[in-house]
Amino acid sequence: MSEKKDYLSQQAYELYDSTSMPFTNQFISHFALGDSLIKKIGTHQSFGALHFWTASELVILGMMDTKLPFFKDALNVFIHHQQHFLVRNSGGLAVASNEGVLNFSLILPEDPLVKMSITEGYEFMLRLIRQTFKAYGKKIDAYEIEESYCPGDFDLSIDGKKFAGIAQRRLKKGVAIMIYLSVTGSQDKRTEMIRDFYQVGLANETVKWHFPKVNPAVMANLDELLETPLTVDGVKQRILETLTTNGCLLSDGHYDLELKEDYKLAYQKMIERNEQMLAETFDEELSR
Incomplete structure (x- = not known):
């Protein structure tokens, strides 16, 4: 029987970065490339991939966000803030991304004889982030920060303030463990915008789905929490x-x-999904 691998040690990785990819689109391309890489790694099985990207003024919505009773009205919050927005091809809720936020995926082959559990996937990313910032002497916790945007069991926080969220996407024999890291910039502005989105989208109505009551006080950037100047490239x-x-x-x-x-196939699927989910509010600029 195959033994479980430690994917953080003695492994081979191919590096993919939005700053050097051959695709000019800086919005939908990140998600289409991500799915393509999961398929590639799952097919070849002999190596993993690292995928880094940033986006300028982009709100990434989850499928559940489209169920807000006043969803179209809520999108006006982003339009007011001059933000692009799209519905991603994985779970979760809304997150804000701009030049101060690093998005990173650890894309791994899944041995069909030794399945990787959801928790194991999250723990690989947690260990990597803890090792990366160990020298600062700050404890990085992993538990749900309920009043953050896109809360989940593996929210990463320091002193009770969330700076990162982790998600997963699995396609056939490939697994992507994805994280966004709020490195620098105004996290208060990001959080206040997402808070206003949910306030408008719910308008005090009771719904069967749970949406967070976002509180800017429970989120922060890494540079603030580590008390040191940081850049996305540096991280x-x-x-x-x-x-x-x-x-x-x-x-x-x-x-x-x-x-x-x-x-190409994944890119077209993303466009079709967003045309369906966003209808007349779909920003054609996202597909250029």
């Missing part, structure tokens, strides 16, 4: 250095024909 390099120190072999990713064809 990215720290993550890569942690993996290298653990004996992982990192190489540049290849955008071969198979990946590009899968990307």
